[in-house]
Amino acid sequence: MSQYIDSISHQYSTGERTVPPRTKEKWTGLSDLSHFLMGSDTMEDLAERAAKYIVDILSIDYCRIVLQEGNKYYCKASYSRTYPYSVHGNSREPVAAEAVYSRMLSHNASAKLYLAHQHLTTQEKISLGISPGEQSWFIPLRADTLQIGVLILGQKSGSDGELLDESSYYLVDLIADQLSNAFLRTQLNNRLESLSIETVLALSKTLETRDSPSSLHGKRMAIMSERLAAHYKFSVRETRELCWAALLHDIGKIGVEDVILRKPGPLDDDEWKVMKTHPEIGAQIVRGVSGLENLAPLILSHHERVDGRGYPLGLRRDEIPLGARILAVVDSYTAMTEGRPYRKARTHDEAITEIKKNSGEMYDPEVVSTFVELFDKESDIPL
Numbered sequence: 116m117s118q119y120i121d122s123i124s125h126q127y128s129t130g131e132r133t134v135p136p137r138t139k140e141k142w143t144g145l146s147d148l149s150h151f152l153m154g155s156d157t158m159e160d161l162a163e164r165a166a167k168y169i170v171d172i173l174s175i176d177y178c179r180i181v182l183q184e185g186n187k188y189y190c191k192a193s194y195s196r197t198y199p200y201s202v203h204g205n206s207r208e209p210v211a212a213e214a215v216y217s218r219m220l221s222h223n224a225s226a227k228l229y230l231a232h233q234h235l236t237t238q239e240k241i242s243l244g245i246s247p248g249e250q251s252w253f254i255p256l257r258a259d260t261l262q263i264g265v266l267i268l269g270q271k272s273g274s275d276g277e278l279l280d281e282s283s284y285y286l287v288d289l290i291a292d293q294l295s296n297a298f299l300r301t302q303l304n305n306r307l308e309s310l311s312i313e314t315v316l317a318l319s320k321t322l323e324t325r326d327s328p329s330s331l332h333g334k335r336m337a338i339m340s341e342r343l344a345a346h347y348k349f350s351v352r353e354t355r356e357l358c359w360a361a362l363l364h365d366i367g368k369i370g371v372e373d374v375i376l377r378k379p380g381p382l383d384d385d386e387w388k389v390m391k392t393h394p395e396i397g398a399q400i401v402r403g404v405s406g407l408e409n410l411a412p413l414i415l416s417h418h419e420r421v422d423g424r425g426y427p428l429g430l431r432r433d434e435i436p437l438g439a440r441i442l443a444v445v446d447s448y449t450a451m452t453e454g455r456p457y458r459k460a461r462t463h464d465e466a467i468t469e470i471k472k473n474s475g476e477m478y479d480p481e482v483v484s485t486f487v488e489l490f491d492k493e494s495d496i497p498l
């Protein structure tokens with residue numbers, strides 16, 4: 116089992132990187148792959164898009180993408196042209212298959228491609244789910260010296276797909292390189308994101324110590340905002356940013372003095388002037404935190420009104436980011452139904468009536484009707 120296919124490394128280490136004619140027509144597709152890979156938020160999304168793309172461009176039957184996490188391996192995506200059959204997710208590979216991947220990715224294994232029908236035992240093929248007569252190619256995914264995972268390509272027996280020959284290896288090599296770098300980039304982004312989550316939680320905790328109703332209020336808003344984001348087909352990133360903005364929309368209140376923030380009764384004009392600075396202070400805070408910059412426009416505009424009479428900028432309609440128009444409705448509903456020491460909580464129906472009454476003036480009518488549709492009954496409200 117120490118046989119490796121070195122032909123590719125030899126072929127392409129000579130400096131003669133000639134492009135076989137058959138693959139030239141497929142090169143334009145490579146830029147599509149870069150585009151897909153740039154636009155993915157999660158490893159699973161990235162793997163799913165890449166698997167479908169690779170099956171298509173190479174005219175093969177199936178593609179599986181297995182990624183290494185510690186000393187374990189997870190199938191992140193599997194796509195087959197013939198069924199059609201697509202799997203995305205995160206299922207752990209069988210232990211016997213993991214041993215094969217470890218060997219292929221080990222530091223002293225230099226081959227860029229392994230052929231299952233030549234280089235795997237019958238037992239190993241069974242553990243990898245490769246049926247007799249099937250052609251499978253294993254391409255180790257590495258970024259520099261880092262082990263990323265294994266790309267598996269295959270052709271079922273009797274399939275009308277194309278068999279991979281040496282003229283396609285160059286393309287496969289480039290795809291594997293792009294994939295490895297994209298996975299590494301996504302992994303790094305995910306780490307940065309978890310640092311951002313910790314920052315959000317720390318900021319949210321800070322707000323809680325100053326203004327306790329704001330904390331639970333923010334959590335309820337985040338859950339409702341997520342439902343609206345799904346309705347508006349926000350991307351994973353946009354949804355995350357909206358939810359974080361919901362949690363932190365009032366973070367600027369940490370810059371408002373206690374005597375105003377904790378006043379048990381209604382505020383006078385001067386106190387309102389101070390209170391109304393909180394969207395700008397909040398936007399300034401998140402603008403200065405790496406990974407939270409995109410929350411700034413949402414936090415800044417959560418008290419704007421579509422009729423232009425809101426604050427701090429008096430923006431109108433579409434000038435207000437959609438996320439902020441959503442936060443405005445969700446914020447009002449949540450505040451009304453929670454009540455405050457100086458104000459009795461309103462019922463669900465009362466709050467909905469009030470929101471409908473102000474539709475087109477305070478709130479975006481489209482967001483209001485979506486909100487009412489999603490949260491028609493009190494039982495629709497989370498928490």
Ligand SMILES: [Fe+2]
Binds near residue numbers: 364365393417418
């Ligand atoms: Fe606010």
